[in-house]
Amino acid sequence: MPTPLVELRNLSKRFGGVQAVDDVSLDLYPGEVVGLLGHNGAGKSTLIKMLAGAYPCDSGEILINGDKVTIETPRDARHHGIETIYQTLALADNLDAPANLFLGRELKTPLGLLDDGAMEHEARVVLQRLNPNFKNIKDPVKNLSGGQRQSVAIARAILFNAKILIMDEPTAALGPQETAMVAELIQQLKREGIGIFLISHDLHDVFDLSDRVSVMKNGRLVGTRDTSKVTKDEVLGMIILGKLPEEETAEELAELH
Amino acid sequence: MSSDAEAGKLESEAPKLAGLRLGPVDAFSRLTGLDTRLLAMLAALVVIWIVLDFLAGGIFLTPRNLFNLAVQGSAVGIMATGMVLVIVARHIDLSVGSVLGFVGMFIAFLQVQVLPLGADWNWPLTIAAGLALGALVGLWQGLWVAYGGVPAFVVTLGGLLIFRGAAFEITDGRTVAPLDPVYQLLGGGADGSIGATASWAVGLVAVAAVAFFSIKARGKRARYGFPVKPLWAEVAMICAWSALIIGFVMVMNAYTKPRSDIPRGIPVPVLILLAVVIVMTFVTRFTTFGRYVFAMGGNPEAAALSGINVKRTTVMIFVVMGILSAVAAVVTTARLNAGTNSMGTLAELNVIAAAVIGGTSLAGGIGTIPGAILGAVIMQSLDNGMVLLGVSSSLRSIVIGLVLIAAVWFDVVYNRNRR
Ligand SMILES: Nc1ncnc2c1ncn2[C@@H]1O[C@H](COP(=O)(O)OP(=O)(O)OP(=O)(O)O)[C@@H](O)[C@H]1O
Numbered sequence: 001m002p003t004p005l006v007e008l009r010n011l012s013k014r015f016g017g018v019q020a021v022d023d024v025s026l027d028l029y030p031g032e033v034v035g036l037l038g039h040n041g042a043g044k045s046t047l048i049k050m051l052a053g054a055y056p057c058d059s060g061e062i063l064i065n066g067d068k069v070t071i072e073t074p075r076d077a078r079h080h081g082i083e084t085i086y087q088t089l090a091l092a093d094n095l096d097a098p099a100n101l102f103l104g105r106e107l108k109t110p111l112g113l114l115d116d117g118a119m120e121h122e123a124r125v126v127l128q129r130l131n132p133n134f135k136n137i138k139d140p141v142k143n144l145s146g147g148q149r150q151s152v153a154i155a156r157a158i159l160f161n162a163k164i165l166i167m168d169e170p171t172a173a174l175g176p177q178e179t180a181m182v183a184e185l186i187q188q189l190k191r192e193g194i195g196i197f198l199i200s201h202d203l204h205d206v207f208d209l210s211d212r213v214s215v216m217k218n219g220r221l222v223g224t225r226d227t228s229k230v231t232k233d234e235v236l237g238m239i240i241l242g243k244l245p246e247e248e249t250a251e252e253l254a255e256l257h
Numbered sequence: 258m259s260s261d262a263e264a265g266k267l268e269s270e271a272p273k274l275a276g277l278r279l280g281p282v283d284a285f286s287r288l289t290g291l292d293t294r295l296l297a298m299l300a301a302l303v304v305i306w307i308v309l310d311f312l313a314g315g316i317f318l319t320p321r322n323l324f325n326l327a328v329q330g331s332a333v334g335i336m337a338t339g340m341v342l343v344i345v346a347r348h349i350d351l352s353v354g355s356v357l358g359f360v361g362m363f364i365a366f367l368q369v370q371v372l373p374l375g376a377d378w379n380w381p382l383t384i385a386a387g388l389a390l391g392a393l394v395g396l397w398q399g400l401w402v403a404y405g406g407v408p409a410f411v412v413t414l415g416g417l418l419i420f421r422g423a424a425f426e427i428t429d430g431r432t433v434a435p436l437d438p439v440y441q442l443l444g445g446g447a448d449g450s451i452g453a454t455a456s457w458a459v460g461l462v463a464v465a466a467v468a469f470f471s472i473k474a475r476g477k478r479a480r481y482g483f484p485v486k487p488l489w490a491e492v493a494m495i496c497a498w499s500a501l502i503i504g505f506v507m508v509m510n511a512y513t514k515p516r517s518d519i520p521r522g523i524p525v526p527v528l529i530l531l532a533v534v535i536v537m538t539f540v541t542r543f544t545t546f547g548r549y550v551f552a553m554g555g556n557p558e559a560a561a562l563s564g565i566n567v568k569r570t571t572v573m574i575f576v577v578m579g580i581l582s583a584v585a586a587v588v589t590t591a592r593l594n595a596g597t598n599s600m601g602t603l604a605e606l607n608v609i610a611a612a613v614i615g616g617t618s619l620a621g622g623i624g625t626i627p628g629a630i631l632g633a634v635i636m637q638s639l640d641n642g643m644v645l646l647g648v649s650s651s652l653r654s655i656v657i658g659l660v661l662i663a664a665v666w667f668d669v670v671y672n673r674n675r676r
């Protein structure tokens with residue numbers, strides 16, 4: 001067994017009275033897609049935000065390539081090759097696409113000044129690949145459509161040779177064609193050996209793309225299964241009932257329909 | 258590439274996708290890169306000037322008055338460039354007038370009562386000390402805002418009282434005068450301008466710089482194969498800026514020194530303002546610091562998630578504001594040839610109004626340095642025009658207050674219509 005790219009061990013996070021994430025352990029191997037499922041408020045975003053450095057974890061540890069690391073800021077996460085597409089997209093609405101793509105790691109001229117030309121050039125190349133209909137690159141992103149904004153967030157995550165990619169509902173705002181393009185992108189990134197956490201409410205997408213699925217409920221991990229060894233109904237049962245497939249009864253599953 | 262093809266390419270980039278049809282004003286602003294709001298303010302300025310000149314019986318639009326207007330407005334303009342950053346980052350600074358008074362008093366006191374007046378090194382040293390004090394004040398306020406988590410509104414409201422009080426304490430309220438004669442030139446008095454020849458030189462360099470940088474930027478876009486504006490729009494913009502610069506030099510040269518026909522030329526405080534504008538425009542457009550300020554204003558959470566050190570950037574914003582308040586203090590004390598503890602009283606209102614009138618949005622994330630200068634010119638024109646008309650100071654403050662409210666209201670309505 002190779003060492004996992006990422007190992008989350010017993011992570012917990014509390015917000016005031018809410019135990020958002022409760023003792024969750026997950027791992028991710030190179031070239032693997034792990035789908036993360038769960039009802040609204042299950043704690044999926046909070047879990048991956050700890051890996052992304054958006055929140056420090058209350059307890060637990062994170063290992064990358066078998067080494068224990070401290071990730072306290074987004075900068076730490078990026079340093080370890082972790083890129084994140086946030087559910088909220090995390091775009092500065094008043095800036096244009098190139099400025100958003102390179103926010104926090106701008107390209108500079110030899111004099112240390114912003115090289116907007118080079119940034120716009122790279123932005124056009126990567127956005128063209130993701131979304132050929134995307135033309136108004138110099139507009140502030142608040143003037144873009146939801147799907148275009150999502151394309152910007154995705155482009156930002158793949159621009160910097162991520163080793164670990166976190167996608168929190170990356171296709172929520174995309175049309176069928178763009179969604180297909182993201183699916184293709186995920187396949188390609190997999191082949192490059194990148195590990196991906198994919199959060200989505202779309203069971204079909206998750207089944208098509210992930211090697212394993214993990215299900216969360218009320219902050220706890222219900223379980224993780226190989227996608228090929230479970231049915232959609234069983235996973236639905238995990239999400240709604242919070243039980244593992246072997247614990248689910250036929251009647252309970254029938255009631256879900 | 259013919260200009261028609263370029264125009265076509267540009268148009269294909271226009272937001273057809275969004276199904277928008279551009280009106281003539283929007284189309285114009287897209288071609289020139291000036292936003293509609295700035296154009297509206299420019300139109301407002303023209304109207305204000307014409308009306309004031311009419312009411313004042315033709316003494317408003319004279320070289321003499323425009324010269325004075327430029328000198329008086331420099332301090333507000335200098336501080337307004339910093340206020341743009343502060344407001345863009347979703348903060349506010351109510352203390353700039355008091356900081357001006359405090360630093361100005363400190364400079365005057367140091368120059369006259371501590372150091373030997375008349376020594377060559379006296380005034381440069383006092384300026385350096387004043388700038389350092391301004392930076393320290395900014396550091397103090399920025400630390401409270403960024404690391405203390407106290408809203409800037411409260412920190413700087415406290416600062417408004419603290420630094421006004423501190424200005425008084427330095428000399429127990431006594432005025433300090435006169436200041437070093439060389440230092441006085443920085444205020445733009447009788448000898449405080451650079452004369453006709455140097456003014457022309459400055460103007461021509463400015464025109465050359467505008468043309469050079471426009472063409473260079475265009476060349477760079479073309480090299481990358483990006484869409485560029487039509488050539489005629491580019492040339493028209495360069496011509497408009499050149500006309501503005503040349504016109505300004507001509508007006509400043511048309512005002513002569515007392516009892517002579519020697520032209521005064523560009524006043525030194527305006528040159529200082531010009532330098533500040535260039536530096537601040539540069540900072541906002543070409544440095545990561547400037548980019549981060551705008552990102553923070555647009556979406557503070559996104560800025561933090563992008564690895565931007567939001568706290569440190571916030572402190573830097575206030576340090577910059579403090580330094581600019583100190584620069585304004587230099588100009589003001591030099592012009593008054595004195596340090597008085599009431600200097601800069603209520604300046605914060607003019608400064609904030611200038612920034613907001615110039616298109617800085619109180620919602621954060623939006624604002625430009627040239628816009629703030631336009632705003633400062635509008636504010637100073639109103640103030641100066643009302644003085645010419647013999648409007649009492651109480652009535653003037655009523656008008657300035659109303660203008661401030663109207664400007665913010667305009668901002669609110671404008672943003673509402675945009676969304
Ligand atoms: N910043 C926060 N402050 C306080 N509570 C929070 C915060 N973020 C999340 N929570 C709470 O933590 C719990 C988990 O939220 P989280 O966003 O992780 O859910 P999720 O699984 O991503 O849901 P969704 O599918 O709706 O995106 C929720 O109860 C939520 O109210």
Ligand SMILES: [Mg+2]
Nearest residue numbers: 044045046087
């Ligand atoms: Mg979520």
